[in-house]
Amino acid sequence: MRPNPAHEALAALDRAWGGGLLIVTQNVDDLHERAGARRLIHMHGELRSALCAACGRAEPWSDPLPPGTPCGGCGEPRLRPDIVFFGEMPYQMEAIDASLRQADLFVSIGTSGAVYPAAGFVQTARHYGARTVELNLEPSAGSFYFEESRIGPASMLVPDLVRELLG
Numbered sequence: 001m002r003p004n005p006a007h008e009a010l011a012a013l014d015r016a017w018g019g020g021l022l023i024v025t026q027n028v029d030d031l032h033e034r035a036g037a038r039r040l041i042h043m044h045g046e047l048r049s050a051l052c053a054a055c056g057r058a059e060p061w062s063d064p065l066p067p068g069t070p071c072g073g074c075g076e077p078r079l080r081p082d083i084v085f086f087g088e089m090p091y092q093m094e095a096i097d098a099s100l101r102q103a104d105l106f107v108s109i110g111t112s113g114a115v116y117p118a119a120g121f122v123q124t125a126r127h128y129g130a131r132t133v134e135l136n137l138e139p140s141a142g143s144f145y146f147e148e149s150r151i152g153p154a155s156m157l158v159p160d161l162v163r164e165l166l167g
């Protein structure tokens with residue numbers, strides 16, 4: 001997998017946009033980073049990271065992770081994938097919530113809109129006054145919360161929107 005035009009456009013926006021900006025992804029791959037994005041939260045964790053279940057330390061990891069792998073910090077054999085599993089709380093929810101409350105523009109890209117807490121982000125953003133736009137292949141389960149829905153592939157819609165924002 002390589003970064004697609006949507007990843008590239010968001011990274012370009014991140015580089016060019018002088019104001020506040022936060023990319024929140026539910027994906028665990030590193031395609032946003034490889035495209036060059038910096039202001040990024042992986043709310044469901046990262047494939048290329050390992051987490052110690054004993055001390056909570058995360059470290060970069062790209063190899064297989066068999067059970068019993070020792071932590072590079074505390075040495076306990078409890079390293080696990082740094083991925084948020086079903087039923088666990090996603091990462092950095094306070095930072096995400098703070099951004100949603102301050103946002104002038106909230107854009108949802110390529111999500112089903114059916115899985116909470118992410119599905120509720122649009123409601124928070126809209127409640128606090130953000131313009132809300134959905135970019136998706138089809139109207140999502142929460143489509144009616146958005147002021148505007150653009151239907152089509154993210155690889156086309158995201159570059160178009162970024163051009164509008166930077167134009």
Ligand SMILES: [Zn+2]
Pocket residue numbers: 052053054055056057071072073074075076
């Ligand atoms: Zn540890």
